[in-house]
Amino acid sequence: MDFSHYSAEPVAVAVNLTNTFDVATGEDKLRTPGDVVAFIEAELGEWGDTPADLTDKDLRATRALRSRLREVWEAPTAEQAAAAINEILEAVSARPRISVHGDTPAHLHFEPESGDPVMDLGAVAAMGLSVALIEGGWDRFGTCSSAACDDVYIDVSKNRSRRHCSDTCTTRESVAAYRARKRAGG
Ligand SMILES: [Zn+2]
Ligand SMILES: [Zn+2]
Numbered sequence: 001m002d003f004s005h006y007s008a009e010p011v012a013v014a015v016n017l018t019n020t021f022d023v024a025t026g027e028d029k030l031r032t033p034g035d036v037v038a039f040i041e042a043e044l045g046e047w048g049d050t051p052a053d054l055t056d057k058d059l060r061a062t063r064a065l066r067s068r069l070r071e072v073w074e075a076p077t078a079e080q081a082a083a084a085i086n087e088i089l090e091a092v093s094a095r096p097r098i099s100v101h102g103d104t105p106a107h108l109h110f111e112p113e114s115g116d117p118v119m120d121l122g123a124v125a126a127m128g129l130s131v132a133l134i135e136g137g138w139d140r141f142g143t144c145s146s147a148a149c150d151d152v153y154i155d156v157s158k159n160r161s162r163r164h165c166s167d168t169c170t171t172r173e174s175v176a177a178y179r180a181r182k183r184a185g186g
Contacts, residue, residue: 003131003156004107010128011154013043017062017125018069019165023150030066033059040121047109047124051117061118065092065125072129073152078138085129092122146173 003011020029020039030036033054039062041050051058068088075081088094094110110127112119132140132154140155144165151165164170 003135004105007107007128007131007135009045010047010124011132012128013047013121014069014125014128014132015152015154016043017066017121018073019151021063021066021070023070024148028063030059030062035059036062036118040117044121044124048117048120054117058118062121065118065122068122069125069129070152073141073143078133081133081138081141085126085133088122088126089130092119092126094123094126144169148172 002008017039022028030039033056036054036059037051040048044050065088068084068091072081072084072088075084089110092112093114094112097109097111098106099109100106108127108131110123110130112123136154136156139160142153142155142162142165144151144153145163146165146169149165149169151169153162153165155162164173
């Protein structure tokens with residue numbers, strides 16, 4: 001399936017922010033407030049302004065937001081996933097706005113009212129997951145099935161066949177499976 005351009009970006013923001021913490025290795029890509037600024041600059045595009053700088057408090061808030069995003073993937077049911085998304089929307093005071101700017105078709109923006117960059121980020125990420133759940137369905141929320149990786153993804157394949165977070169993991173796993181077959185003499 002294809003999310004519209006204006007939904008695909010927020011979905012990617014949610015996935016990429018969640019994956020800045022590598023659960024399998026404990027490696028955190030958001031180590032400093034500057035890392036958060038760089039993430040926002042790289043990921044947010046039209047969805048938010050890049051702040052000049054952020055504080056340690058913003059870094060903690062971003063990491064807390066990231067944990068809440070992962071809880072969406074870890075929810076056992078669609079209903080609980082929706083509740084987890086709603087909690088984020090509530091926490092960032094996200095307000096839905098229909099936006100028609102430039103030549104773009106009308107689309108939703110969920111804008112926080114505070115002007116706070118981390119809440120802004122949370123609003124965009126939660127909007128992405130809302131659209132993914134509403135348009136795609138809960139079974140498109142996946143966690144990488146590689147033993148070496150716990151990164152999350154949203155499966156947009158036609159037959160919902162995706163099992164890994166990335167091509168890197170798919171390749172590593174198929175190489176490992178090939179070697180295992182060879183060892184077994186198959
Ligand atoms: Zn827009
Ligand atoms: Zn993976």
